[in-house]
Amino acid sequence: MGKPLRYQTAGESHGPAMVAIIDGLPSDLLIDVACVNRELARRQGGYGRGARQKIESDTAEFLAGLRQGRTIGSPIAVRIANKDSRIDDAVRTPPVTRPRPGHADLAGSLKYLTPDCRGTLERASARETAARVAAGAVARSLLEAFGIRVFGFVRGACDACSTIEVREDTLDSLVAARDSSEVNCPDPAVDAKLVDLIHRAKTEKDTVGGWCEVHVFGCPPGLGSCMNWEDRLDARLAFAVMGIQAFKAVEIGLGRECGARFGSAVHDPIVYDAAQKDSTNLGFTRPTNNAGGLEGGMTNGMPVVVRGTMKPISTLLRGLPSVEFGTHEPVQSAYERSDVSAVAAASVVMENVVAFEIAHAFLDKFGGDSMHEVRASYASYLTAARMI
Numbered sequence: 001m002g003k004p005l006r007y008q009t010a011g012e013s014h015g016p017a018m019v020a021i022i023d024g025l026p027s028d029l030l031i032d033v034a035c036v037n038r039e040l041a042r043r044q045g046g047y048g049r050g051a052r053q054k055i056e057s058d059t060a061e062f063l064a065g066l067r068q069g070r071t072i073g074s075p076i077a078v079r080i081a082n083k084d085s086r087i088d089d090a091v092r093t094p095p096v097t098r099p100r101p102g103h104a105d106l107a108g109s110l111k112y113l114t115p116d117c118r119g120t121l122e123r124a125s126a127r128e129t130a131a132r133v134a135a136g137a138v139a140r141s142l143l144e145a146f147g148i149r150v151f152g153f154v155r156g157a158c159d160a161c162s163t164i165e166v167r168e169d170t171l172d173s174l175v176a177a178r179d180s181s182e183v184n185c186p187d188p189a190v191d192a193k194l195v196d197l198i199h200r201a202k203t204e205k206d207t208v209g210g211w212c213e214v215h216v217f218g219c220p221p222g223l224g225s226c227m228n229w230e231d232r233l234d235a236r237l238a239f240a241v242m243g244i245q246a247f248k249a250v251e252i253g254l255g256r257e258c259g260a261r262f263g264s265a266v267h268d269p270i271v272y273d274a275a276q277k278d279s280t281n282l283g284f285t286r287p288t289n290n291a292g293g294l295e296g297g298m299t300n301g302m303p304v305v306v307r308g309t310m311k312p313i314s315t316l317l318r319g320l321p322s323v324e325f326g327t328h329e330p331v332q333s334a335y336e337r338s339d340v341s342a343v344a345a346a347s348v349v350m351e352n353v354v355a356f357e358i359a360h361a362f363l364d365k366f367g368g369d370s371m372h373e374v375r376a377s378y379a380s381y382l383t384a385a386r387m388i
């Protein structure tokens with residue numbers, strides 16, 4: 001087995017570039033560079049975004065790890081240039097001394113012992129998610145090679161929440177509906193309400209968050225592990241999603257609603273359907289999917305379902321009660337150019353972050369130095385698992 005799949009990002013919001021280094025992919029995997037750039041473009045979109053997205057046109061430049069478009073087994077380095085690069089310009093990036101409630105400003109200044117929030121906010125900025133989307137989108141090439149599809153969308157915000165059902169057989173039309181929505185919501189009735197809500201927040205100089213959801217289809221059973229807590233895939237997914245800027249909660253499947261029901265109304269009955277034996281559930285199907293495809297920290301062959309809650313953006317045009325560093329006088333918090341809502345973008349980030357964790361778990365189980373070995377390992381596992 002090869003090294004675990006992992007990635008690191010570097011880059012400040014107004015530095016020269018955002019960078020991702022991805023390590024642990026097998027050799028001979030064709031990377032879908034167009035898909036990486038498509039995901040980067042999707043992350044830039046959405047109703048309610050600020051002026052920064054009009055300046056940038058995020059594009060992935062592969063600096064290492066590929067030969068003629070295929071992995072060679074070495075670390076992959078991706079660079080996304082920042083057009084609005086001005087971090088060393090003291091006039092255009094003046095000190096920020098009125099910390100914004102909800103942002104990293106106060107905690108970062110106290111941690112790094114500085115009365116200027118600028119350094120912390122440059123790195124804490126959600127601009128960094130461009131690098132994370134690039135890493136996830138690179139890992140998606142592996143998932144695509146094994147027929148695993150990842151679908152992320154906005155479920156809703158405030159009192160506008162969709163009850164739309166996400167099924168594999170309607171996935172293509174859901175993708176089309178999501179991609180024609182300004183807020184990545186495939187439910188036309190809720191899409192219009194979300195646009196109104198974001199518009200209202202804008203006129204009130206306020207901000208709005210929301211709920212993002214990701215469904216993964218085609219995962220074989222057995223990804224993740226119940227043997228060590230850090231290998232539980234539900235734990236890894238929660239860790240990764242909570243690591244996205246502004247996320248305050250993560251749920252798997254029925255999530256927090258599990259606490260409101262008896263066991264008989266939570267646990268998904270097990271049914272064997274020989275007609276499905278060649279699908280990734282190997283014939284072991286479930287009439288419901290309250291577990292969100294994960295039991296004991298392992299995939300069970302059903303779609304993986306993860307929901308994340310994004311708080312409203314913490315930069316409000318009208319400001320929020322804060323304190324001036326130095327004088328400690330009460331003031332309104334600083335205003336920095338920002339978004340009214342970035343929930344559509346967050347759904348793209350979450351989709352790619354989840355994709356990366358699924359790819360990580362896939363290679364933990366089936367990994368090898370080359371795609372040849374990964375394919376052989378996967379095929380031999382499926383043959384054996386169908387005998388169970």
Ligand code: EPS
Nearest residue numbers: 013050052124125126127313337338339
């Ligand atoms: C973002 C870039 C940032 C912000 C936003 C997301 O650019 P700038 O600060 O130059 O306008 O628009 O960041 C935040 C919401 C935040 O809190 O930092 C991006 O590319 O996604």
